Amino acid sequence: xxxxxxxxxxxxxxxxxxxxxxxxxxxxxxxKALREEGFDAFxxxxxxxxxxxLFEAKPDAVFNALHGRFGEDGTMQxxxxxxxxxxxxxxxxxxxxxxHKERTKDIYRxxxxxxxxxxxxxxxxxxxxxxxxxxxxxKPVNEGSSVGIFIIxxxxxxxxxxLGSDTWTLSNEMMVEEFVPGRxxxxxxxxxxxxxxxxxxxxxxxxxxxxKYAPGGSKHILPAPIPQMATEEAMExxxxxxxxxxxxxxxxxxxxxxxxxxxxxxxLLETNTQPGMTPTSLVPEQAAHxxxxxxxxxxxxxxxxxxxx
Numbered sequence: 244x245x246x247x248x249x250x251x252x253x254x255x256x257x258x259x260x261x262x263x264x265x266x267x268x269x270x271x272x273x274x275k276a277l278r279e280e281g282f283d284a285f286x287x288x289x290x291x292x293x294x295x296x297l298f299e300a301k302p303d304a305v306f307n308a309l310h311g312r313f314g315e316d317g318t319m320q321x322x323x324x325x326x327x328x329x330x331x332x333x334x335x336x337x338x339x340x341x342x343h344k345e346r347t348k349d350i351y352r353x354x355x356x357x358x359x360x361x362x363x364x365x366x367x368x369x370x371x372x373x374x375x376x377x378x379x380x381x382k383p384v385n386e387g388s389s390v391g392i393f394i395i396x397x398x399x400x401x402x403x404x405x406l407g408s409d410t411w412t413l414s415n416e417m418m419v420e421e422f423v424p425g426r427x428x429x430x431x432x433x434x435x436x437x438x439x440x441x442x443x444x445x446x447x448x449x450x451x452x453x454x455k456y457a458p459g460g461s462k463h464i465l466p467a468p469i470p471q472m473a474t475e476e477a478m479e480x481x482x483x484x485x486x487x488x489x490x491x492x493x494x495x496x497x498x499x500x501x502x503x504x505x506x507x508x509x510x511l512l513e514t515n516t517q518p519g520m521t522p523t524s525l526v527p528e529q530a531a532h533x534x535x536x537x538x539x540x541x542x543x544x545x546x547x548x549x550x551x552x
Contacts, residue, residue, distance in 0.1 A: 249545060251301070253287040265521060302328060336489060337488045341513070341515070351511050359420060360421050377399055378397055440465075443461050497515070
């Protein structure tokens with residue numbers, strides 16, 4: 244029997260974003276771990292009326308393992324606040340801010356954190372002509388898991404034509420961002436503590452959806468083989484981003500570490516308020532690195548749940 248104030252835990256997983264399958268994988272892991280910890284945990288896949296589903300399930304608390312829109316963007320958090328059901332991770336405002344990559348960067352800039360130049364534009368405009376000199380990156384402004392990302396290289400005649408297609412199903416608003424060479428780093432923050440720095444490498448073109456979730460798609464190197472000063476800087480910046488955005492619980496902030504020139508630079512890309520909890524996910528790896536098992540991490544996240552986040 245768990246000694247937590249919460250016993251019956253609804254694990255929200257699935258949903259209707261482009262990251263549904265990843266969320267279902269996260270949810271399966273979390274349900275299993277919470278049951279091992281003595282919680283009465285069960286999966287809940289939100290449909291057209293999640294309020295009715297939650298009303299009928301009557302959980303003591305919700306572990307939000309949804310990823311992407313309608314779960315990570317403040318909408319589900321707002322419903323849980325209205326229903327006064329304690330929930331995990333960040334609250335309404337910080338969830339909405341971090342789901343919109345350009346609003347996130349506005350907060351980073353206001354806090355004096357290092358970012359690169361970016362432009363917001365309709366996808367058709369982005370598809371029509373280069374909006375900045377290559378190399379640059381094109382991203383949907385409100386998706387996660389590297390869904391719908393393109394890297395435009397020097398010498399590419401034009402942006403990808405699929406951005407202008409009638410079959411495009413992601414956001415119409417795209418972010419065009421300066422490409423930063425170097426290494427891909429990520430830092431998990433748990434409460435008020437940065438856990439570590441992981442370098443992510445891949446044999447694919449870049450760290451895209453397939454690289455993130457396919458077995459062998461990417462390699463996680465923990466601790467990252469970078470200078471100690473760079474490690475400390477990344478951890479400090481991740482904690483500063485977590486605080487500036489008003490986040491709660493666990494987050495993960497992604498960086499590019501450009502060590503290709505005479506002077507290295509650390510650039511923030513985005514902060515994830517509901518990082519993946521799949522078997523290949525980065526946050527469980529960093530928690531294990533500091534001595535916390537997957538099950539204990541899930542317990543900590545649940546015990547941190549509340550309303551008014």
